[in-house]
Amino acid sequence: MISSSNPQFWRKQAQLPFLQRIAAAPAEVIDYVKQVNARESGSAIEPALNPALTPSINQTDHVSSLNSALLTDIRSAIAELPEQVKAKLEPKLLGVFLATGVGSSAITDVISDTDGNMLGAIVLLDSDAFLSRTANSWMAWKESSPFNTSAEYTLLANIAEPEQDQRKQALQYLLLHEFGHVLSMNTTYLPNWWIGSQKFKDTEEYSFLSICWQIAMSGEIIPLIRHNFEHRSGITYYGQAQLNASQMLAIYQALSGTGFSTLYAATTVYEDFAESFATYVHVVLMGKPWCIQICYREQTIFSFSDYWASPRSQQKAKIFEQLFCS
Secondary structure, X not given: OEEOOOHHHHHHHHHOOHHHOEEEOOHHHHHHHHHHXXXXXXXXXXXXXXXXXXXXXXXXXXXHXXXXXXXXXXXXHHHOOOHHHXXXXXXXXXXXXXXXXXOXXXXXXXXXXXXXXXXXXXXXXXXHHHOOOOHHHHHHHHXXXXXXXXXXXXXXXXXXOHHXXXXXXXXXXXXXXXXXXXXXXXXXXXXXXXXXXXXXXXXXXXXXXXXXEEEOOOOOEEEOHHHOOOOHHHXXXXXXXXXXXXXXXXXXXXXXXXXXXXXXXXXXXXXXXXXXXXXXXXXXXXXXXXXXXXXXXXXXXXXEEOHHHXXXXXXXXXXXXXXXXX
């Protein structure tokens, strides 16, 4: 949670038309991410403004001086989302902001005033992650990141048809993931990520969490036994890979027997909700492809897809059906 010293800025931000809530990252957001990165990595990975972005990072009236091609892609990616998705987001999302050196493709966090009153959520995009990658190449890069590089074992991804395999589609998919985090705030789906475990309710009181996870006596959220699998704890994204590429096949085969929609979903309950939301909107509401292929010496040996058409998705599908009907 980011405690803002300038809550009026965020209140004005919330009043902007939905597609105008895109800007260079405000200074207090940059400072917060620097502190988080320093704590988590032991060294200060400093997010910064993209050179193409305006130096006036605290003023939303300078949006026009941001990189126009990237802005066009972001606006189009959001504008093309289903109306029911945008309607759910508008009261909660303060904006989408851009920086470099974020530490991952994007992060989502909550803004509050100094008294702890929540003002809304923001998404911070790392524009460097999208300088040259199309949708499928970005997804393959992201989903390969838990594994060490191998000349024999590789991973391919398909989240866009060939004619739509562009940066905009990558941005849209990533934003859907982050928007899943936004929509999970202050719900009975799972605990808020910024509260301590001492404030957690019982497992059964969270409708999404209880499908694949449980809250242990220690307060840690752990997967139910039937949804756990070997090497799950070694899955890390956007950091140092801890798994060998030769383990891809066994891990994805094990994943196909769980209630997780993606490998990233198996890492935490919060990523589970965000990935489930993203893939549900992407596949079910928008009719787009989603497939991971594991290859050995350039030959496909396993495909992971069709989660939302499988019986293992039924409980989560009901949650999202109810979300968009309410």
